Amino acid sequence: PPLLAINLSGATVQDPSMNAFIRSAFREFNLDPALICFEITETSAITNYELVLELVHSLRQLGCKISLDDFGAGLLSFEFMRRLQPDFVKIDGKLVRDIEHDPVASVIVRAIQQVSEVMGAKTIGEWVENEATLRRLEAIGIDFIQGYYYHAPVPIETLIQEPLIHQLPD
Structure with missing residues (x-):
């Protein structure tokens, strides 16, 4: 569910x-x-x-x-992530947005994914706005995405009436 x-x-x-x-x-x-x-x-x-x-x-x-949101944007370390033991780690959109052209951002996203995987946490890439970013995240092993590429934000009333369940393009 x-x-x-x-x-x-x-x-x-x-x-x-x-x-x-x-x-x-x-x-x-x-x-x-x-x-x-x-x-x-x-x-x-x-x-x-x-x-x-x-x-x-x-x-x-x-x-x-529990989800650790915007991870990679603030001052906390992998140590906090280790102690929190989140079920999901949402990787900050500024890092995700830059993975196509910034090798450092790409390595950071990969490191977050690898640590999350070892902890048993699922990863979510924020701010996914195009197919190139989606494909890069897939190659890294990110589990889920959120962003305009998938769907624009909608009012909660709309979600209650028609839940968003879409397949991403192959």
Whole structure:
């Protein structure tokens, strides 16, 4: 089944009451935590690393998935990624966008993919806007993409009425 991804802001992940709030929301709305993936950006985690790790541990105990968003754009290291143990690593779009013409960006994306694979995390390339970028990501071994090449953003009402499930061109 598809996952619903929810971005957690820096203020949200730093809020000590967030864990109780999320647990309460799951009970109140009878939500299945296995269908939810919480996305945490590098920058949101930088001020209180340990509090973020505690929240992630609690969410994982509920059965939620965790995604490390915009990885490669901030100041956090592979060490944070190792400690977080995300289910998904979303590679920052600025790196993805540049892989066609910048060999350093390409090597960084490949390194993120390799570390993610060893950890058992799936990778997502952000900002994919053309076939050349898609093909390069495929060659590197990136698992999923997001961006205008796949589909432009749509209002949530549209997704509720008609979920987007498309096959990418061969």
